Amino acid sequence: MSAIFTVAGKLVTLFIYVLVGYVVSKRKMISEGFSDGISRFLLVITIPCLILSTFETDYTFERLVKAGEVYVISLIIFGASILIGYLTAWIFRISEESKSVWIYSVTFTNHAFMGWAVMDAVFGGESIFYATFANLAFSTYAYTYGVWLMRSTGTEAGKKHSMKEYIFTPVNAAIVVGLIMFVFQLRFPAPVDNAVQGMSSLTTPMAMLYVGTILTKSSIKDVFSDWRTYACSFVRLVLIPLLVLVIARPLVHDPMIYGVLVIGHAMPVAGFCAIFAGEYGNDVVLASKFIFITTLLCIITIPIFVMLL
Structure with a gap:
């Protein structure tokens, strides 16, 4: 029951944010340029800070071994989800100009903001440590393959990009620094740490x-009548977490790790989908529809998966 209230509370918070953004934009309280600048600010400043903050946790060898297990299995799940994204894009005949947004939406979940809150409510604070490494697998794909995917269509389609552009980014730099800080148990000075946490x-x-x-x-x-939002919701909220639930059961023996994997992949579409779509000239309206509708419908699906666990 606590998981249901947790999900409901997070949903209300998310919809308030969306409503505020909708109202201030509709009433022309912010310029279109300001709105477009949000995506760049997130990619360069706040997301790297979020990654750094997740690695500020205590280190033990046993925990690190289990965390490594979570990371490897999560990599496999995200990789399989990408393939499911391509397959379902073909099944539902998603247009070429919308395919990147579809695949990204199907693959990448709102792992940290919603997922961690549910895990904490169901499994306790210890689960967040393992969730951090599942989120590292998210980062490994989302900020490398995900960037390539979004750049392969939209306004940047056809442009040549070097591997340096995918590897040497603020987000990937934050992952490397975060891992070093975790392994060697380094911490920022208090004023810097407060700034990182705040950002x-x-x-x-x-x-x-x-x-x-x-x-x-x-x-x-149009948001509620677009059939693609419901097809995406089925794949993202039902099909993929159900596959994780069934396939991972005989392979993962630690109940907490098993729960982290299932819950993490039962979350709605990541907000980063709209950020990347906007940054690289993809169908940002469709991305926002996917985020909105899956976030709305997960109030039904997440409690079901919690009960199945």
Whole structure:
């Protein structure tokens, strides 16, 4: 029951952020340039800070071994989810210009903001340590393959990009620094740490505000009548977590790790989908629809998976 209330509370918070973004954009309280700048600010500042903050946790060898297990299995799940994204894009005949947004939406979940809250409510604070490494697998794909995916279509389609552009980014730099800090148990000085924590806490509100500003480009009726949002919701909220639930059961013996894997992949579409779509000239309106509808419908699906666990 606590998981249901946790999900409901997080949903209300997310929808308030979206509503504020929608209202301030609709009433022209912010410029279109400001809205577009949000995506760059998130990618360069707040997301790297979020990654750094997640690695500030205690180290033991036993925990590290289990965390490594979570990371490797999560890598496999995200890789399989990418393949499912391509397969379902073909099954549902998603257009070429929308395919990147579809695959990203199907693959990458709102792992940290919503997932961690549910895990904490169901399994306790210890689960967040392992969730950090599942989120590291998310980062490994989302900020490398995910960037390539979004750049392969949209306004940057056809442009040549060197591997340096995918590897040497603020996000990937934060992952490397975070891992070093975790292994050697390093910490920022208190003023710097407070700044990093403060910046990281801006990520979810600003991402959802951005979704709200994008939704003003489409009518409410269009948001709810687009059949693709419900097809994406089925794949993202039902099919993939159900496959994880069934396939991982005989392979993962630690109940907490098993729960972290299932819950992490039962979350709605990541807010970063709209950020990347906006940054690289993809269908940002469709991305925002996917985020909005899957976040709305997960109030039904997440408690079901919690009960199945």
